Amino acid sequence: MRDVAIIGAGMIPFGRRDEDTLMDMLACASLNALDDAGLGDQLVDAVYVANVGGGMLQRQTAIASSLADRLSLLPAAAETIENGPASGASAVKNGLLAIASGYYDTALVVGGEKMHEVDSHHATDFVSAMTHPQAEYLYGITMPGLGGLFARLYMEKYGVTREHLHAVTLKNHAMGALNPYANFKKPLNDKDIFDGPQALVNNPILADPLRLYDLCPISDGAAALVLSTVDIAKKSGRPYVVIAGFGQATDTHTLAERADPTELKAVSLSARKAFAMANLKPSDIHVAELHDAFTILEIAESERIGFFNEGEGGDAVSSGKTRLGGQIPINVSGGLKARGHPMGATGVAQIVDIVWQLRHELPENRQVKNAEIGLTINFGGFANNVLCFILRRVEA
Amino acid sequence: MKTVSAFIAYQCKRCGRMHYPFHDRCMDCKGREFEEVKPQGNAKLLTYTAIFSLPCGFDQRFLILGVAEFEGNVKALGQVKADSVDQLKVGMIVKSSWEPIRFQSGEDVYGLKFEPLE
Numbered sequence A: 001m002r003d004v005a006i007i008g009a010g011m012i013p014f015g016r017r018d019e020d021t022l023m024d025m026l027a028c029a030s031l032n033a034l035d036d037a038g039l040g041d042q043l044v045d046a047v048y049v050a051n052v053g054g055g056m057l058q059r060q061t062a063i064a065s066s067l068a069d070r071l072s073l074l075p076a077a078a079e080t081i082e083n084g085p086a087s088g089a090s091a092v093k094n095g096l097l098a099i100a101s102g103y104y105d106t107a108l109v110v111g112g113e114k115m116h117e118v119d120s121h122h123a124t125d126f127v128s129a130m131t132h133p134q135a136e137y138l139y140g141i142t143m144p145g146l147g148g149l150f151a152r153l154y155m156e157k158y159g160v161t162r163e164h165l166h167a168v169t170l171k172n173h174a175m176g177a178l179n180p181y182a183n184f185k186k187p188l189n190d191k192d193i194f195d196g197p198q199a200l201v202n203n204p205i206l207a208d209p210l211r212l213y214d215l216c217p218i219s220d221g222a223a224a225l226v227l228s229t230v231d232i233a234k235k236s237g238r239p240y241v242v243i244a245g246f247g248q249a250t251d252t253h254t255l256a257e258r259a260d261p262t263e264l265k266a267v268s269l270s271a272r273k274a275f276a277m278a279n280l281k282p283s284d285i286h287v288a289e290l291h292d293a294f295t296i297l298e299i300a301e302s303e304r305i306g307f308f309n310e311g312e313g314g315d316a317v318s319s320g321k322t323r324l325g326g327q328i329p330i331n332v333s334g335g336l337k338a339r340g341h342p343m344g345a346t347g348v349a350q351i352v353d354i355v356w357q358l359r360h361e362l363p364e365n366r367q368v369k370n371a372e373i374g375l376t377i378n379f380g381g382f383a384n385n386v387l388c389f390i391l392r393r394v395e396a
Numbered sequence B: 001m002k003t004v005s006a007f008i009a010y011q012c013k014r015c016g017r018m019h020y021p022f023h024d025r026c027m028d029c030k031g032r033e034f035e036e037v038k039p040q041g042n043a044k045l046l047t048y049t050a051i052f053s054l055p056c057g058f059d060q061r062f063l064i065l066g067v068a069e070f071e072g073n074v075k076a077l078g079q080v081k082a083d084s085v086d087q088l089k090v091g092m093i094v095k096s097s098w099e100p101i102r103f104q105s106g107e108d109v110y111g112l113k114f115e116p117l118e
Ligand SMILES: [Zn+2]
Pocket: B012, B013, B014, B015, B016, B017, B026, B027, B028, B029, B030, B031
């Protein structure tokens, strides 16, 4: 297995992008990443496109072939990767394995989703389609609903409080407000959302005990990476990033069937595999992007990865350990909560953000000082298919 | 669509492990033969939620859902018959029934409902 480098990263702002088609977004993010990689007019060997809703929302399939054509990357190999909300990381994994194996030298990995194609009821139904057809979907359960079932279990077991969840919301919205690519660019006022007389109006319960501001928004967006061999990366003459560790694990399709759903076994297993491959431990990580589709998940994942002991993730957020400048800054981008969660884009966007961190390119109010090692968790279904990446900065 | 007339769980004929929903191989011993069992009666409510943003196909303001555990270690999601989550508690006993849970393509679809007993 050869080492694999990331030599290009690009994104387009997440949010409501009525003026763009899905293909426009994928193409734009791809060109940003190709330009960043300095590939100019050059081709890549392979294209991996992460997308979930093309068939259901846009009535468009075989998106990767279409993108290769639009970008005039022919005759590059091309595949669309659909793995629910973990599609982005799955596409990156495909690029990683293809280059590590020696078969390809360069790959474009891009993820994108246009969720505002349909109204919110249909978008909710689209997202719910990943649940078990008979044992979950038929009952009307939604992903936030599964989040609510999980949150109640986790909060009761570990004493996580509403204040802990608020702390995640406030931190991630504060960071999103500084991120030009974020869906929500507005810091939240404590009084409007949590304490004031209008709190329950502004921040209603949507999936008890989770409220509106505990949930990620419905977003459009795209993000892209260019992967290559280390030999190619070295020629760029600037610092680059290598994929030091990778791990993936699955869990039961339904949440109910797990012996203890709070365990998030696929999260801990995927992280353990990534740490073993990178020969690193949780305390070696300088910055992390976790899959905070719901606030409770950021807390739970931070414990299952091993950043904090079981039951200590809530206090860690409240005491500032996970903010910029803290012990382990988590979701400095704003996370899924504020950057947004255009499904296929998310896993790629998380890695784009870590690449920018490790190349020390972000403005001071978003840059984790001297960050050299970063981690991502991209989580599919309700934690039934999880991918973890560990990335490391390499000096030019 | 095939109408299912009762809640059915699947017990591995080789090692006895209970499964719900159906798996083609036993999660423990990988056995492929299962006995259909029908968990009925009371169950213990393990967790619950009320969702206020419903997918298309549900014409109501909110929906209460819960996971309950039957005797024999079968756990399943169901709709909860309650007016508010304030009437619910983790660990409470609920009575299960098999009733219409949604209306689809002109017919009722049946599934699990849980009714608090306390
Ligand atoms: Zn068995």
